[in-house]
Ligand SMILES: Cc1cc2nc3c(=O)[nH]c(=O)nc-3n(C[C@H](O)[C@H](O)[C@H](O)COP(=O)(O)O)c2cc1C
């Protein structure tokens with residue numbers, strides 16, 4: 372089967388796993404405990420370059436087959452596979468393949484309305500009422516200081532806009548509450564799910580919610596990425612796949628649930644039903660959110676396949692589970708937005724994992740005129756795709772690889788005059804989870820554009836870079852392949 376044909380054949384998480392396994396991209400760990408061991412083993416794995424996916428089975432206290440998958444999209448191969456772009460792309464090629472796609476997928480989404488089916492694998496088991504307990508599954512305690520066990524990390528939470536009927540999917544973390552009979556849904560202000568819930572409360576006094584905890588990782592990408600308001604993430608996923616997503620209807624709320632989901636729940640949120648949530652290791656790399664009362668879903672139904680697989684995606688000090696996915700998606704979306712804004716000479720963008728894919732952007736430009744570098748920096752810092760929790764935009768010349776942290780820092784060290792070339796902005800769009808935010812202060816932050824380009828006035832006379840030319844390097848590497856690796 373050709374590469375694209377095997378990508379086309381992925382129907383669900385199991386199909387995704389089968390292909391990933393065939394490509395040698397999955398390692399299995401047996402005998403780990405849900406209490407911190409799955410989390411720590413996953414963390415050790417994220418720290419390696421281009422880590423494999425980890426599939427945990429024979430989890431202590433649970434039946435063989437009740438599995439947890441982590442690092443699903445932590446390298447270019449599996450992310451390229453998940454986005455149906457190819458299985459042999461590197462970082463740069465993946466961003467290039469992805470460029471202009473997010474815009475096309477959003478524009479085409481409405482051509483792929485979800486397809487309602489009578490039943491599906493998710494209904495292999497339906498557990499109702501008091502029998503429904505999330506702790507029947509090996510739900511990890513991910514980090515040592517987390518306030519509880521999180522079944523929803525790589526999850527998709529479904530809500531409907533009661534006015535327009537548009538279905539939203541957001542990755543909002545869900546902590547197990549009330550000994551497994553409930554789960555809090557941590558939706559930050561400003562997210563689409565939060566607006567839906569508010570509107571339902573105003574109209575009906577309660578808000579219907581469904582959530583899936585195991586699915587084709589594509590659903591995590593779309594639920595966890597800023598898909599434009601009013602565009603349904605499931606239709607967007609349909610546009611990526613070129614076919615609609617199949618859903619069943621929840622028996623209690625009538626809300627859709629992906630028909631091939633591994634585990635899903637449904638219930639209602641009520642304005643006065645809250646439980647203490649957190650602390651949780653956040654994507655900034657801190658337990659910065661603390662513990663707060665959060666809206667909590669009493670579980671009306673659990674639907675699950677036989678031997679369900681949870682899709683885990685715990686954040687933490689980067690690199691973490693989905694920092695690579697975040698970097699690639701952000702990099703492509705920001706590069707598209709800069710070009711669409713009319714900025715010339717954009718050579719590359721990389722949203723570094725060290726900043727969780729948000730806080731540190733490197734933008735490479737071919738300088739064309741005085742002021743071009745600063746324009747690139749100011750624009751990037753405030754694009755809707757980049758503005759939330761950005762902290763640093765480093766603008767580099769086209770000869771600097773924006774994906775190399777070392778090269779970017781070298782450019783800062785040698786082309787930035789700190790007194791001249793660092794511009795700061797105040798009262799910009801920060802986050803509740805910013806470790807620098809003072810208690811009870813509104814979530815502003817400040818940010819800097821660091822101009823690490825050669826000064827425009829000296830662009831032709833700046834000292835040449837002391838690095839062998841590509842031709843010369845290529846020649847010596849080919850001549851002594853055993854010692855030097857043979858290719859460049
Ligand atoms: C694994 C993962 C976990 C996330 N956890 C949360 C969360 O707990 N709360 C939240 O508001 N956003 C969280 N996000 C970010 C949102 O999913 C993201 O902003 C998304 O665009 C939200 O969907 P919406 O734009 O439809 O609201 C998470 C993202 C990922 C990938």
Ligand SMILES: [Mn+2]
Pocket residue numbers: 539540541563598599600601602604
């Ligand atoms: Mn949305």
